[in-house]
Amino acid sequence: MSETKPMRATREAYGDALVELGSERENVVVLEADLAKSTYSIKFKEAFPKRFIECGVAEANMMGVAAGLAASNMIAYTGSFAIFATGRAFEQVRNTIAYASLNVKICPSHGGVTVGEDGGSHQSIEDVALMRVIPNMRVVVPADYIQARAAIKAAADIEGPVFIRTGRSKVPTIFDDGYVFDINKAPLMREGSDVTIMANGIMLAKALEAADLLLTEGIEAEIINVHTIKPLDEATIIASLKKTGAAVTAEEHSVIGGLGGAIAELAASKTAVPIEMVGIKDIFGTSGSEGELLEHFDLTKESIVRAAKEVIVRKA
Numbered sequence: 001m002s003e004t005k006p007m008r009a010t011r012e013a014y015g016d017a018l019v020e021l022g023s024e025r026e027n028v029v030v031l032e033a034d035l036a037k038s039t040y041s042i043k044f045k046e047a048f049p050k051r052f053i054e055c056g057v058a059e060a061n062m063m064g065v066a067a068g069l070a071a072s073n074m075i076a077y078t079g080s081f082a083i084f085a086t087g088r089a090f091e092q093v094r095n096t097i098a099y100a101s102l103n104v105k106i107c108p109s110h111g112g113v114t115v116g117e118d119g120g121s122h123q124s125i126e127d128v129a130l131m132r133v134i135p136n137m138r139v140v141v142p143a144d145y146i147q148a149r150a151a152i153k154a155a156a157d158i159e160g161p162v163f164i165r166t167g168r169s170k171v172p173t174i175f176d177d178g179y180v181f182d183i184n185k186a187p188l189m190r191e192g193s194d195v196t197i198m199a200n201g202i203m204l205a206k207a208l209e210a211a212d213l214l215l216t217e218g219i220e221a222e223i224i225n226v227h228t229i230k231p232l233d234e235a236t237i238i239a240s241l242k243k244t245g246a247a248v249t250a251e252e253h254s255v256i257g258g259l260g261g262a263i264a265e266l267a268a269s270k271t272a273v274p275i276e277m278v279g280i281k282d283i284f285g286t287s288g289s290e291g292e293l294l295e296h297f298d299l300t301k302e303s304i305v306r307a308a309k310e311v312i313v314r315k316a
Helices: 010-024 042-047 059-070 082-088 090-098 127-132 145-157 203-215 234-244 259-270 290-296 301-313
Strands: 028-032 052-054 075-078 104-106 138-140 162-164 188-190 195-199 221-225 228-230 247-254 275-280
Touching (some): 010 028, 010 145, 028 042, 028 059, 042 052, 059 075, 059 082, 082 127, 090 104, 104 145, 127 138, 127 162, 127 228, 145 162, 188 203, 195 203, 195 234, 195 259, 203 247, 203 301, 259 275, 275 301
Parallel strands (some): 028 052, 028 075, 104 162, 195 221, 195 247
Antiparallel strands (some): 188 221
16 A cells, blocks of 8 residues: 555545546536535536536436436446435336446445434435445445545446445545456455455455554454455355465445445355454444444454454364
8 A cells, every 4th residue: 555645535536437438439428406515516517518407406416317328328327425326216217227237336335334423314324235235236335445446437438327335535546547447356465374354445454554563462364355245246255265264354334235244245155254344333323423433333454353363263
């Protein structure tokens, strides 16, 4: 992980990637739900005003309009906050977009609890689970600005709906500028033999830090960036689980239906290994600063270290 590159929010990548796509593809259109400044889609609006559609505080309608544009051979990107794009507009995403496998890219910001003082009503901890359960939907949770920008651009080449979750808070830069995103591959970030730690979003940087701490105690952790929860890179994950015999998942999302749930389902069908999950434990968010919330919900490198030690004890 670079010590010199600045910290940037993954939501910033949305605006930058859209402008690049707008220059490269005349059939890219962007829709927003009165949150262009927050999601950074305002950058596309300023560059390509005739291809930007402001739908107002009407996310369900926005998804319907996006579906219509996609049915007319356009590539439609939608913004908004994760809680509204997935919760308020769920029926339209399911029945209008995914059922017909239309070329709509749902890229909301403000996923997870690091939304901060806005509190539980705006902290989306269920969005990944909601999107993951829908047939035809791909689900991506980038870890830094570079990966988010690459994923958002790559989505234009993927036929059908894609959900890409971005965040409000600034996060460490992990990947280099030349990084190439592959929705089907989970990058192996570090090799190890004692435990497999799988993470995405803001928790990848913390997983790498946790691996450093574990190494000081003689524990070698293998780190996998599971940026795509659907479809899972089953081959990489199962090979690692068979190698280490124990797993930890780390996510800024409910452990129900998110990364933890996905890995548990896969492991149960392919290889029996103990699993510990670091994530939101079936409770709503609350108001507080980013740092306070991460501590409150045990989304820290120390939490990952504890989980790794606990799961190693449970190895057969």
